[in-house]
Amino acid sequence: xxxxxxxxxxxxxxxxxxxxxxxxxxxxxxxxxxxxxxxxxxxxxxxxxxxxxxxxxxxxxxxxxxxxxxxxxxxxxxxxxxxxxxxxxxxxxxxxxxxxxxxxxxxxxxxxxxxxxxxxxxxxxxxxxxxxxxxxxxxxxxxxxxxxxxxxxxxxxxxxxxxxxxxxxxxxxxxxxxxx
Amino acid sequence: xxxxxxxxxxxxxxxxxxxxxxxxxxxxxxxxxxxxxxxxxxxxxxxxxxxxxxxxxxxxxxxxxxxxxxxxxxxxxxxxxxxxxxxxxxxxxxxxxxxxxxxxxxxxxxxxxxxxxxxxxxxxxxxxxxxxxxxxxxxxxxxxxxxxxxxxxxxxxxxxxxxxxxxxxxxxxxxxxxxxxxxxxxxxxxxxxxxxxxxxxxxxxxxxxxxxxxxxxxxxxxxxxxxxxxxxxxxxxxxxxxxxxxxxxxxxxxxxxxxxxxxxxxxxxxxxxxxxxxxxxxxxxxxxxxxxxxxxxxxxxxxxxxxxxxxxxxxxxxxxxxxxxxxxxxxxxxxxxxxxxxxxxxxxxxxxxxxxxxxxxxxxxxxxxxxxxxxxxxxxxxxxxxxxxxxxxxxxxxxxxxxxxxxxxxxxxxxxxxxxxxxxxxxxxxxxxxxxxxxxxxxxxxxxxxxxxxxxxxxxxxxxxxxxxxxxxxxxxxxxxxxxxxxxxxxxxxxxxxxxxxxxxxxxxxxxxxxxxxxxxxxxxxxxxxxxxxxxxxxxxxxxxxxxxxxxxxxxxxxxxxxxxxxxxxxxxxxxxxxxxxxxxxxxxxxxxxxxxxxxxxxxxxxxxxxxxxxxxxxxxxxxxxxxxxxxxxxxxxxxxxxxxxxxxxxxxxxxxxxxxxxxxxxxxxxxxxxxxxxxxxxxxxxxxxxxxxxxxxxxxxxxxxxxxxxxxxxxxxxxxxxxxxxxx
Ligand code: FES
Ligand code: FES
Numbered sequence: 001x002x003x004x005x006x007x008x009x010x011x012x013x014x015x016x017x018x019x020x021x022x023x024x025x026x027x028x029x030x031x032x033x034x035x036x037x038x039x040x041x042x043x044x045x046x047x048x049x050x051x052x053x054x055x056x057x058x059x060x061x062x063x064x065x066x067x068x069x070x071x072x073x074x075x076x077x078x079x080x081x082x083x084x085x086x087x088x089x090x091x092x093x094x095x096x097x098x099x100x101x102x103x104x105x106x107x108x109x110x111x112x113x114x115x116x117x118x119x120x121x122x123x124x125x126x127x128x129x130x131x132x133x134x135x136x137x138x139x140x141x142x143x144x145x146x147x148x149x150x151x152x153x154x155x156x157x158x159x160x161x162x163x164x165x166x167x168x169x170x171x172x173x174x175x176x177x178x179x180x
Numbered sequence: 181x182x183x184x185x186x187x188x189x190x191x192x193x194x195x196x197x198x199x200x201x202x203x204x205x206x207x208x209x210x211x212x213x214x215x216x217x218x219x220x221x222x223x224x225x226x227x228x229x230x231x232x233x234x235x236x237x238x239x240x241x242x243x244x245x246x247x248x249x250x251x252x253x254x255x256x257x258x259x260x261x262x263x264x265x266x267x268x269x270x271x272x273x274x275x276x277x278x279x280x281x282x283x284x285x286x287x288x289x290x291x292x293x294x295x296x297x298x299x300x301x302x303x304x305x306x307x308x309x310x311x312x313x314x315x316x317x318x319x320x321x322x323x324x325x326x327x328x329x330x331x332x333x334x335x336x337x338x339x340x341x342x343x344x345x346x347x348x349x350x351x352x353x354x355x356x357x358x359x360x361x362x363x364x365x366x367x368x369x370x371x372x373x374x375x376x377x378x379x380x381x382x383x384x385x386x387x388x389x390x391x392x393x394x395x396x397x398x399x400x401x402x403x404x405x406x407x408x409x410x411x412x413x414x415x416x417x418x419x420x421x422x423x424x425x426x427x428x429x430x431x432x433x434x435x436x437x438x439x440x441x442x443x444x445x446x447x448x449x450x451x452x453x454x455x456x457x458x459x460x461x462x463x464x465x466x467x468x469x470x471x472x473x474x475x476x477x478x479x480x481x482x483x484x485x486x487x488x489x490x491x492x493x494x495x496x497x498x499x500x501x502x503x504x505x506x507x508x509x510x511x512x513x514x515x516x517x518x519x520x521x522x523x524x525x526x527x528x529x530x531x532x533x534x535x536x537x538x539x540x541x542x543x544x545x546x547x548x549x550x551x552x553x554x555x556x557x558x559x560x561x562x563x564x565x566x567x568x569x570x571x572x573x574x575x576x577x578x579x580x581x582x583x584x585x586x587x588x589x590x591x592x593x594x595x596x597x598x599x600x601x602x603x604x605x606x607x608x609x610x611x612x613x614x615x616x617x618x619x620x621x622x623x624x625x626x627x628x629x630x631x632x633x634x635x636x637x638x639x640x641x642x643x644x645x646x647x648x649x650x651x652x653x654x655x656x657x658x659x660x661x662x663x664x665x666x667x668x669x670x671x672x673x674x675x676x677x678x679x680x681x682x683x684x685x686x687x688x689x690x691x692x693x694x695x696x697x698x699x700x701x702x703x704x705x706x707x708x709x710x711x712x713x714x715x716x717x718x719x720x721x722x723x724x725x726x727x728x729x730x731x732x733x734x735x736x737x738x739x740x741x742x743x744x745x746x747x748x749x750x751x752x753x754x755x756x757x758x759x760x761x762x763x764x765x766x767x768x769x770x771x772x773x774x775x776x777x778x779x780x781x782x783x784x785x786x787x788x789x790x791x792x793x794x795x796x797x798x799x800x801x802x803x804x805x806x807x808x809x810x811x812x813x814x815x816x817x818x819x820x821x822x823x824x825x826x827x828x829x830x831x832x833x834x835x836x837x838x839x840x841x842x843x844x845x846x847x848x849x850x851x852x853x854x855x856x857x858x859x860x861x862x863x864x865x866x867x868x869x870x871x872x873x874x875x876x877x878x879x880x881x882x883x884x885x886x887x888x889x890x891x892x893x894x895x896x897x898x899x900x901x902x903x904x905x906x907x908x909x
Contacts, residue, residue, distance in 0.1 A: 042431065043463070053398075053458070054400075054457040054459070055457070057400065059391070059394060059395075059398035060392070062395070062534075062535065063397060063536070063612075064535070064583075065615040065844045066614055066616065067843055067844075067845065069843060069845055070534070070615075070844055100390065101392070104389075105390075108386075108389070108390070112389040115389045116385045116386060116389055119381045119382055119385065119814065121385055121388050122584075122814055122815075123535070123581070123583045123584040123585075124251070124382075124388035124581065125395060125534040125535045126583075127388055127389060128389070146857065149852055152851070152853075153851060154851065155534075155848075155850060155851055156849070157586075157822075157849050157850075158251045158584055158818045158822075159817055159818035159820065159821025159822050159824075159825070159850065159855075160814065161821060161855035161856075161859075162817045162821075162855070164852065165852065165855070
């Protein structure tokens, strides 16, 4: 397994009064991200979001809050949508994570296609998390009812919900068409 | 489609600005210093003071977007203006974000803080396109030896009357050697538009849905330390003592810096924790032990402010007179068929941008580089110069996409903080605000209470009106500014009208903006609905009677009566206003003139299973000339849902001098479940001046409250609406 050499979490503490010998380092945690294997050697309590963003520089997963309230950080963990900001590396380890960068990397995923068609973008900051939530929903419920859509916990500050609703409907169509 | 061009490619056309403000297209020496031109627009042969355009030999065209995109659509809409005057086919165009072009001299990109509604910015960009087109025409005329007047342009080509064609790409080089005339070439007539007025999708949509688009927070910078700041939670307070020994022990924490308290910077007192990565910085900050020194008064609370507002409105002091038409006290003296009085309470609000503020700054002896979504890059540049002593021409500002603004990114407080931290650390710094920082250290929408009273005559017309407002001023020098001005509706429509204002004092920093319209309009449009209910008349008809009074002039205090009446009628028609609803559903409507635009909202709602359901939302808006109808629809929908979310759920509350909201659990942003199941937007065709669509938010809140009343007979006069409705039901 190649090691992530850019992982700043693995760097020794420097400067200040923290220069005392580091306590015994936690064991490196293996994790698969977008099909590639990595290790995390820092604090096992570090949320997955910061590993993705700061260590791997996969910045498509966004920071919007600190406690699972907004959904901007959504990623797929073994295919299910989870909040990367609320998942410590100790829990994410040994699982397969797919971020927005790993979805439709070569060809757009039908949900991404639907998002473009519906122009479900204003500032766009929440949208990678919305797309992950929709992928997860449409996998479970190919024809989602209003209650299923209402159950999506993602927020959008810009008020793009009308376009998101259209995008979900369109994505459901595209996914069903694809199966025919 | 953003541009990703090989900077070494040679052939392109640069449009630049001369000292007199004329745009010019000119080859410049290769080695000229060009701090503010992105490499993708430069190439090697030519440079300019501020190119918007690059034309490749194969006719691919790059257009620079001058303003910071924060969701208002300028990244797409402003380049559309250039493309229109240049006669391009939009599919040829790639858009590239320009950095800040200002410095000590004129800014070749124009006013970069401008939104798409800024008339001067639009005209500036139109000339940029028209000038380039003129030069390309001249180049073709030379080539064919034909008079330029005999040629036309279409979809990126110059076409002769005999049908010969030359692409812009083939002409760009020779066009670059031609000098523009002193008088600027004519602009297109709006009738000839082929791009403006057509619905065009977000230019960088693909980057956004694939996670490739880099927002401010996604920039790390070489060797930059991640910084978070522990700020005093008591507005105006300062640091008493702190112990950072635990914070410094966190693996990854590099330094802890007490920020020099400066009255110069807009930054508050605080302690910065610098680390190699975000998590270490956050952990370190959590382990700081800090004692804050409060400012004079720590007892301030929202409930006390609201109580003080009511006390002021109950008291003998009449407050600051704002306007007095006709006879005072008419409401009490005049025998009237109906006479009512209501009060409306509104809380503080925060901007709560989806991407909390952040800034990456690198400073060295020769210059500085800022990467941050800022809507006032001029101000940011001035702050950096002031805090570093650098010359403004040596300050480069890159403008990445920003996750929302709503006015928040007009403030450069986070830029100033980043500069202060980077200077103290002697290293490049990426400053990040957390969500709780964002909710606790914003500038807020004012809090206040409106007291409205009115009487109706025997024709059921509003004969007298009194509006008294007690609120926290944004600016103490002009306390009622934006909150209750002499132009506030229905001033000018009612013969006997009194308005007065009582300022309340708070330590909280406050901000003006389109949300002040919502602050006022919620009360006014709710109250008009109450008058309609009391007098058993149709709420649309009551408003139209005022707007269409034959004696009223065409424009009353900024209200364009015909336009406002028109959007109101259209809105009523679309929601099927005259058809009574059953099944516990109710309709509500409201309208508003603001920022030069006219808006009407209607909602159809019901309380089902103890939950508010918004079945339909309609907004009809007259926002003048629209560049991109697709974006305009989204902006109006966004403003509608902004007004709805703020009205339903949001409040910033003070208790013991502190803001109580620490996360989105305390300050909910809108989820799909509470959003309208159907949202219909209609934009009136117009050639009038463009209007900022943010003003559309104001009538959404009262229309929703009016619909809630129609569905439940519960009149909510205290925001946020949802908790109050659940309490009253
Ligand atoms: S950042 Fe994870 S839910 Fe908000
Ligand atoms: S598009 Fe801006 S937060 Fe959703």
